[in-house]
Amino acid sequence: MSKSQEWITKNFESLVSKYGGKYIGVVGEEVASIALTPKEVIEKARKMGEDEEEVSILKVPAEEELICVL
DSSP states (O other): OOHHHHHHHHTHHHHHHHHTTSEEEEETTEEEEEESSHHHHHHHHHHTTOOGGGOEEEEOOOGGGGOOOO
């Protein structure tokens, strides 16, 4: 698992509350870009000088999507 993937796992709850319903690009231990589509995430990361292969892209679920009915 990459450093950014580990960071995403550790910070998943806060990512959901901040970015639910959006795509994020994570580099290392920080959110490098936020957008409505994966393509936009990559474009924003490129503009920031990030190497596209180092960006972990995640569709952050909205809080409503995580509610389970038992």
